[in-house]
Amino acid sequence: MASGDNWFVNWADFPSVSPIDKTRWAAHWLAKRPGGTYAYDVAVALSDDAGSSWSAPIVPHTDGTPTEHGFVSLFPWDDDVGVLWLDGRQMTADHASGHGGEGGMTLRSARLGARGQISDARRVDDLVCDCCQTDVAIAGDGPVAVYRNRTPEEIRDIYLARTVDGHWQPGTPVADDGWEINGCPVNGPAVVAQDNDVAVAWFTAANDQPRVRAAFSDDGGATFAAAVDIDSERPTGRVDIEMLDKTTAVVSWIAGGTQGHDQIALRVIGRDGAMGPKRQVAPIATSRASGFPQMIRLGEELVFAWTDTTGETSQVRTATVSIQAIR
Template sequence: MASSLVPDSIGGLTALWLDGRAYDNQAENDSFDNAMQVRARRVTPDGTMAPESLLDARACTCCQTSAVRTGAGDIVAVYRDRTAKEIRDISVIRMRGGGWSKPASIHADGWEIAGCPVNGPAVDVVGMDVAVIWFTGANGDANVKIAFSKDGGAQFDDPLPLDLGAPGGRVDVLQLSDGTALALWMEYAKEGEAIIMCRVSQESGCTTPKALHVNLGRESVGFPRMARKAGGAYVAWTGSAEGSAGGTTIRLVEVAIAP
């Protein structure tokens, strides 16, 4: 199942994952608590595992989770939630002082969908500045959105729209030290799939989106991912392999980020 690993400063880590031990065990007229769960546990530097924590008893079945640690040492985790009425919006959970908060909705999109869209959110942090990006299909209208927090994920500003009109989601984000964020998502184009990148600010949103790659092959770009590098970022995705054998390979580009 989808999982996230968050290292700490002393060589341990916290694992957060979707847990299926109670999935699909609903009886007629029950409370619908028996669904995919979000759980977490800490692993110490010597490999000792702390007791599990049940963070949410009902989450979207297979959308990816994402989690980071703030400059204060708190954990901010985001995932696609799921209500008994099949509303699947993005929720955030925070770990402070060894205890987990209750799930809180980042924004009430109101996406009602009876199946998992396999399209989870992404979160990143610099200090206490947090950025969360996600896909939603609420009211039949596909959108990619981003929201910023200046207090370590306790509160988020109203989300900003990012997409160019035909988004497929599959998002990623890098929070930058100047308060802006580098957003990445997939957009459907006439030629195929386009990987779009944009630097986003709370004040002006996304002003200059750029297509990093347009996929013309049979295989999908999958879920493009970013990683920091000095002065910029690496972006990787699944691409079609060259030659008669076909198949897939991993493509990688370096992107410079202006200060």
């Protein structure tokens, strides 16, 4: 569907293919541009035949600056494709590590029409963490986005921005963890929704205590119940989340292990805070090369995909887990 010799390839900021509806799909990757090692654009391609053919790539941002643009979420937005990304147009030119800098990484969005036309370009948040993944779910009133915010005091907690009448509202904290860290932890949140029931999972190491946490909302993300610790035994994070029903979710993450290997784990959690046992899906290396495991719900199964680096060559592996078996 796409190839190139100018792609920006990164262990944490990876391409995606997202079904928007039954026949309309969207995909994205990152393409380098002149101006420096960390000068690259978002490229989005659209398909109207379920991936059989694809449009020419579209760049959803029009600033033209040789800066970072990435950590993209693609989602249905009314009759359009929504694109959400981290945008470095306001950052200093010598910002080379992706983990700090004097400028401000912003969170921005735009819509892509059926022919790729760009509309409704907006700034969602004017100061966010530099290199943590974003995620979007569709709640009852429209898209809700989760991301790692950044304050001038270097507090980097998870925020949710929701849409009302098609317009982004200011982001608000999902929980007040108070994680002060002078640099990006490269560990973004995940969100899922069924109508106005929303669940968010994330990693924090506030007070030097690594934890995977989750919280529920029953009003479309306007407010959240108290967060619950899913794993406080020094997890790595890299979370994902899916709904089992309106009051129950399943969280996946990389949990601590031994001898250089962690494990992909999952745990069922209810809105009332009740949790099932921690279950192991598969072992995984602790290195960056192992990437970010992905989890989706497919009918009555959970499907996992991850990078296995335990052999001589890296491989993408998959596994399925019966939902009935973990309830």
